[in-house]
Amino acid sequence: MNLELLRTFLEVHRLRHFGQAGEALHLSQAAVSSRIRQLEALLGVALFKRQYHDLQLTPEGHRLLRHADKILSDWRKARQEVALGGAQQQISLGGSLRLWDVALQDWFHSLRTQLPKLAIIAETHTPELLTRRVLDGHLDIAFMLEPAQLETLQIQEVAxxxxxxxxxxxxxxxxxxxxxxxxxxxxxxxxxxxxxxxxxxxxxxxxxxxxxxxxxxxxxxxxxxxxxxxxxxxxxxxxxxxxxxxxxxxxxxYAYAVYPVRSEKQALIDKILSFFEYSKPINIRLPPT
Missing domain, CATH: 3.40.190.290 (D-Maltodextrin-Binding Protein; domain 2)
Structure with a gap:
């Protein structure tokens, strides 16, 4: 399987337009169409259908969507791990945009300072997408303000x-x-x-x-x-x-860390969360004026 076919599929789904997907991927519209035809031929199904000038996924396309995202995410992690010699630990994390400047950026700097050999993949998404990516295994841990209360997720206050x-x-x-x-x-x-x-x-x-x-x-x-x-x-x-x-x-x-209840990276998660000043919520107060 050519991973570029999956990347093209995800980009066409994101933009709902072959031409715009081509611009984003620096390809011609014809090249994008060719890649989608190749992927459909490999799978033996149609992935997109046009409805009133709108490009929609077929049921088969919907089933492929999560697998494609997971395959590319796993490949990105594997490539990073192999390139680093496989000897270093790796963590994939995500946070909501509203939290980065408020609570996550200083922690991220501390994390890089304390664990300089830790390989990190960092993303920003909406809370809903962060939750889904943790559940699907794309992310090891996510940070958000209002996490979903699910039995399969561990939720911990961090700030x-x-x-x-x-x-x-x-x-x-x-x-x-x-x-x-x-x-x-x-x-x-x-x-x-x-x-x-x-x-x-x-x-x-x-x-x-x-x-x-x-x-x-x-x-x-x-x-x-x-x-x-x-x-x-x-x-x-x-x-x-x-x-x-x-x-x-x-x-x-309160800002919360969210991760799977039985995470294989529990020890690493506990360690990186300890850099939130730490192990306790951060009490942010104005200096006296």
Whole structure:
């Protein structure tokens, strides 16, 4: 089996278009079509069907999808292990984008410093896809805010993140901040529900963003208010570029590590999690001002 056929299949599925898949793979549309025909000939089934100018997987294509992803993931791990001589340990990990700048980047630096010979594959995905990739064996461990409660998964707290309401304008009340250029950062469903309980009369925010870093950049450039991690904005608070909304209640969020209950890499997982400052949740607090 030519692995490039599987890569092409996954790219066509992702983009739902032969021409766009060709651009992504630096191939002509004809070359992409040829590869898909080769793969269909090898398997003896059709993998795609066109419906109203939309490219859809056939039932056989759906069955291939998970296997193709797993084969390529296993091949990537095997290639890395063989290239490194097979003597080094390897871990594949993933995290949600909203957690990298908040809780994972410093840990990742510590991990690389403490275990420089550890081979690492790191990915970012949505929590739903992270969970599926752990269950399917693509990832050894994943980090997220609101993990699914499944019997086959071990869930461990690794960080406590304190969110504080801050504003580019000094001396605002929470009511004023919520009604003037407020930015709603997506910290998950539980955060949205807690936010609504704390501020039931707040107007609907005109701006919603997926990551804290996006909100921070917007506030420094244009202004506004938002709930941001205390650790992330400590410097901006000290330099008076941002100001704490003093009557707004802090909100605590936990970050979790998720991995299989009977993981063959349990000892390694325990070791890398110990670098979260560690073995305990990180209590993120603002320095005194």
């Amino acid at each position: 406590l993140i304190e969110l504080v309401m801050v504003s580019a304008t000094a001396k605002l009340t929470a009511e004023q901040a919520l009604s003037q250029d407020y930015i709603m950062v997506d910290w998950g469903l539980s955060h949205a529900l807690q936010h609504r309980r704390l501020y039931p009369d707040a107007p609907e925010p005109q701006l919603r963003v997926a990551q804290a870093k996006m909100a921070l950049s917007h506030m420094l450039a244009i202004g506004g208010s938002a709930y941001l991690p205390a650790r992330m904005i400590a410097t901006e608070i000290a330099e008076k570029k941002l100001h704490i909304v003093t009557d707004a209640q802090p909100i605590e969020k």
